[in-house]
Amino acid sequence: MSQAATAPPSPPKKRTPIESGVPDPKQYMHPVMVKNYGQWAYHERPRPGVLKHVAKSGDEIYTVRAGTQRQMDVYTIRTLCDIADNVGDGFVRFTTRSNIEYMVSAFEKVPALIKALNEKGFPVGGTGNSVSMISHTQGWLHCDIPGTDASGVVKSLMDMLHEEFIKEDMPNRVRITTSCCQINCGGQGDIAINVQYTKPPKINHDIVANVCERPAVVARCPVAAIRPAMVNGKPSLEVDEKKCVCCGACYPPCPPMQINSAESTKIAIWVGGKHSNARSRPTFHKLAVANLPNNPPRWPEVEEIVRKILYAYKAGAKDWERMGEWIERIGWPRFFDETGLAFTKHHLDTWTGARHTMNMSAHVRF
Amino acid sequence: MADEVKNGSTATEAGTAKRPTPKLDELESGPWPSFVTGLKRLRDTEDKPYSGMMNDLLGQLEHSYTERLGYWKGGTVSVFGYGGGIIPRFSEVGDKFPKSKEFHTLRVMPPAGYHYTTDVLRKMCDIWERHGSGLIAFHGQSGDIMFQGTTTDGCQKAFDELNEIGFDLGGAGPALRTSMSCVGHARCEMSMYDEPRAHREILNENVSEIHRPALPYKFKFKFSGCANDCVNAIHRADFAVIGTWRDDIKINQDEVKAYVADHGRKYTIDHVVAMCPTRAVSLNDDDTVEIDNKSCVRCMHCINVMHKALAPGDDRGVSILIGGKRSLKVGDLMGTMVIPFMKLETDEDYEKLREFAAMCLEFFAENALEHERIGETLDRIGLPAFLSALGIEPDPNMVKHPRTSSYVRTDDFTDEAEKYFARKGKNKDGSARDAAE
Numbered sequence: 001m002s003q004a005a006t007a008p009p010s011p012p013k014k015r016t017p018i019e020s021g022v023p024d025p026k027q028y029m030h031p032v033m034v035k036n037y038g039q040w041a042y043h044e045r046p047r048p049g050v051l052k053h054v055a056k057s058g059d060e061i062y063t064v065r066a067g068t069q070r071q072m073d074v075y076t077i078r079t080l081c082d083i084a085d086n087v088g089d090g091f092v093r094f095t096t097r098s099n100i101e102y103m104v105s106a107f108e109k110v111p112a113l114i115k116a117l118n119e120k121g122f123p124v125g126g127t128g129n130s131v132s133m134i135s136h137t138q139g140w141l142h143c144d145i146p147g148t149d150a151s152g153v154v155k156s157l158m159d160m161l162h163e164e165f166i167k168e169d170m171p172n173r174v175r176i177t178t179s180c181c182q183i184n185c186g187g188q189g190d191i192a193i194n195v196q197y198t199k200p201p202k203i204n205h206d207i208v209a210n211v212c213e214r215p216a217v218v219a220r221c222p223v224a225a226i227r228p229a230m231v232n233g234k235p236s237l238e239v240d241e242k243k244c245v246c247c248g249a250c251y252p253p254c255p256p257m258q259i260n261s262a263e264s265t266k267i268a269i270w271v272g273g274k275h276s277n278a279r280s281r282p283t284f285h286k287l288a289v290a291n292l293p294n295n296p297p298r299w300p301e302v303e304e305i306v307r308k309i310l311y312a313y314k315a316g317a318k319d320w321e322r323m324g325e326w327i328e329r330i331g332w333p334r335f336f337d338e339t340g341l342a343f344t345k346h347h348l349d350t351w352t353g354a355r356h357t358m359n360m361s362a363h364v365r366f
Numbered sequence: 367m368a369d370e371v372k373n374g375s376t377a378t379e380a381g382t383a384k385r386p387t388p389k390l391d392e393l394e395s396g397p398w399p400s401f402v403t404g405l406k407r408l409r410d411t412e413d414k415p416y417s418g419m420m421n422d423l424l425g426q427l428e429h430s431y432t433e434r435l436g437y438w439k440g441g442t443v444s445v446f447g448y449g450g451g452i453i454p455r456f457s458e459v460g461d462k463f464p465k466s467k468e469f470h471t472l473r474v475m476p477p478a479g480y481h482y483t484t485d486v487l488r489k490m491c492d493i494w495e496r497h498g499s500g501l502i503a504f505h506g507q508s509g510d511i512m513f514q515g516t517t518t519d520g521c522q523k524a525f526d527e528l529n530e531i532g533f534d535l536g537g538a539g540p541a542l543r544t545s546m547s548c549v550g551h552a553r554c555e556m557s558m559y560d561e562p563r564a565h566r567e568i569l570n571e572n573v574s575e576i577h578r579p580a581l582p583y584k585f586k587f588k589f590s591g592c593a594n595d596c597v598n599a600i601h602r603a604d605f606a607v608i609g610t611w612r613d614d615i616k617i618n619q620d621e622v623k624a625y626v627a628d629h630g631r632k633y634t635i636d637h638v639v640a641m642c643p644t645r646a647v648s649l650n651d652d653d654t655v656e657i658d659n660k661s662c663v664r665c666m667h668c669i670n671v672m673h674k675a676l677a678p679g680d681d682r683g684v685s686i687l688i689g690g691k692r693s694l695k696v697g698d699l700m701g702t703m704v705i706p707f708m709k710l711e712t713d714e715d716y717e718k719l720r721e722f723a724a725m726c727l728e729f730f731a732e733n734a735l736e737h738e739r740i741g742e743t744l745d746r747i748g749l750p751a752f753l754s755a756l757g758i759e760p761d762p763n764m765v766k767h768p769r770t771s772s773y774v775r776t777d778d779f780t781d782e783a784e785k786y787f788a789r790k791g792k793n794k795d796g797s798a799r800d801a802a803e
Binding site for chain 1: 448490525595
């Protein structure tokens with residue numbers, strides 16, 4: 001009981017969080033948008049990158065949309081804020097694809113906004129039937145399992161696609177995504193540029209038992225290729241390499257099962273994914289080409305294929321056809337012809353439900 | 367506290383040699399804004415505490431570009447009172463790049479619809495300059511503002527200040543995740559319900575599930591005001607709320623005529639009429655349109671194209687689709703139509719939506735296996751079991767077509783058919799009830 005005399009030092013006072021959840025957007029919203037909330041009549045696009053929305057009350061709001069690099073330093077954000085304060089109304093929002101939008105109440109303010117954005121290096125566009133900013137993931141900058149650096153791939157591609165961002169010259173909107181592993185956080189896209197592993201994981205058996213919850217790793221494998229094993233007298237895991245589909249699902253829960261390597265981590269390009277329900281139902285993207293080199297800092301081989309696919313679509317699609325709908329109309333044989341890509345056994349799906357992706361009819365194109 | 371850091375010893379990184387970045391330098395040319403230039407600007411602001419951190423971060427990133435490998439590993443970091451919301455990153459090459467050896471991210475929930483004043487953005491920048499790297503992403507793929515790069519100590523300090531200006535951490539791990547809603551009611555005439563309201567009511571009612579990961583796996587809500595689905599809900603959300611309507615598309619025939627005069631009759635037929643997925647639109651001889659609303663699937667195409675001439679109807683609400691997700695582990699799944707229509711206008715309607723959301727979350731918490739998304743649960747147990755657990759009656763809008771497999775036990779088919787007719791207000795045999803009764 002004598003310890004009671006020397007009380008332990010009181011722990012530093014900790015602040016209890018305010019569990020405020022999702023903030024109310026109206027406190028940050030342009031007053032014209034607050035006033036006409038839910039009461040909009042129609043919109044027009046006066047020029048690429050500019051939207052005009054007209055409310056039932058007759059009020060108008062103009063939006064200028066510009067591309068950003070998404071991962072922004074505070075100086076870039078303050079530059080964007082300065083533009084809003086100097087020539088805008090001080091209200092902005094971001095789109096799903098990390099474009100910034102400036103809302104102003106009068107058309108007269110639009111030219112100065114465009115000028116200020118362009119002067120500071122922010123392209124104005126991404127509206128209507130354009131190629132918008134590529135939605136992407138974290139990559140080498142911050143992710144714990146990345147095969148590539150999405151930010152670098154996106155910067156390289158958007159330099160090439162800049163002309164299509166600032167115009168509205170595509171048959172329909174083009175949504176491109178990139179992902180640094182096969183989990184595909186970037187999501188579905190008209191064109192999706194995704195890491196594709198080509199070799200089974202290389203296992204550091206010395207640390208598996210200490211780092212990994214082995215039954216959880218076994219359970220994570222989609223093809224049941226992982227089993228517990230004793231290696232060099234230590235409990236570890238082994239992979240049946242004949243079964244392994246090199247998906248990398250074991251790597252996040254078990255980092256000693258390294259799936260990436262400078263040589264075996266490749267890039268695949270997928271086409272025809274679509275989120276919208278317009279015309280056809282939403283679709284998943286399909287494999288176009290695999291085994292492209294993961295070639296930083298500019299990924300020229302990826303850029304070349306994206307260019308081929310995009311411009312084949314631009315030349316061939318009817319107005320309002322998305323990438324997948326264009327291919328649906330012209331057929332896969334012509335898609336591979338017009339893009340100059342190869343059709344291989346790897347394009348034949350082998351996963352659950354694969355038969356539903358086959359041509360179970362006498363419909364053939366020549 | 368802030369001034370302490372600003373003026374303290376950390377502001378003396380000026381002597382540190384700049385890490386060479388020959389590969390990253392190549393990402394500074396070209397017309398698109400460069401994230402590398404931004405990272406360098408942070409490095410070069412030598413009177414700031416993050417200058418040295420960003421120098422080493424650039425060093426590690428260049429190392430990744432050279433070796434074509436990532437060097438971050440996870441760990442456990444959280445703020446007082448919460449179990450999630452921080453993405454911990456410890457460098458595996460911290461001995462080479464010591465100042466960025468801890469580079470954690472705070473996931474912070476944005477205002478619904480991503481609206482900001484410059485004032486609040488500047489406050490965020492100031493906080494992140496004091497306690498982090500100065501690098502912020504608007505936004506991550508789950509919808510969070512990502513404050514990228516701070517030490518374990520910095521997480522609490524940054525969170526405390528962000529929390530004081532009205533922002534809260536988002537989800538990570540097996541938890542309810544941060545949500546997204548489209549611009550919707552704020553600016554879009556296609557918006558069929560108050561997306562930010564639905565978004566905030568559902569998320570904020572279940573906010574504890576965001577902060578204390580206790581679900582079998584992640585669970586995501588997303589809210590789109592119409593079937594254009596600008597936040598990619600059907601594919602990317604476990605629970606997708608999509609605006610729709612039940613009555614007829616509204617037609618302004620003068621605007622239709624103006625469209626046809628402007629674009630031509632052939633163009634209108636090829637690109638509006640012929641592209642209707644259910645052949646519900648036809649062009650009359652006098653250049654007005656006729657719509658077979660009973661066949662219309664509310665896909666939005668004709669309204670998107672002739673947006674001044676056509677508009678959604680007035681009897682508005684939402685469809686709810688359950689089970690969208692990306693590849694791990696069973697492969698990609700789209701959400702499946704579970705509630706074809708739920709009216710969403712009055713306070714009572716929103717309450718019903720909240721109740722249904724809570725039921726789905728509870729079902730998921732109790733029935734999903736570990737690391738199983740609800741779409742996978744749905745596949746494992748079958749849609750009928752899921753519907754009966756949630757008290758939802760089957761509806762033909764839930765299928766592309768009825769089953770083609772005969773492997774099913776149908777001995778209570780007649781009872782089920784009677785229930786269907788009863789729901790439809792018909793007699794047991796499906797014949798119409800006599801109006802006089």
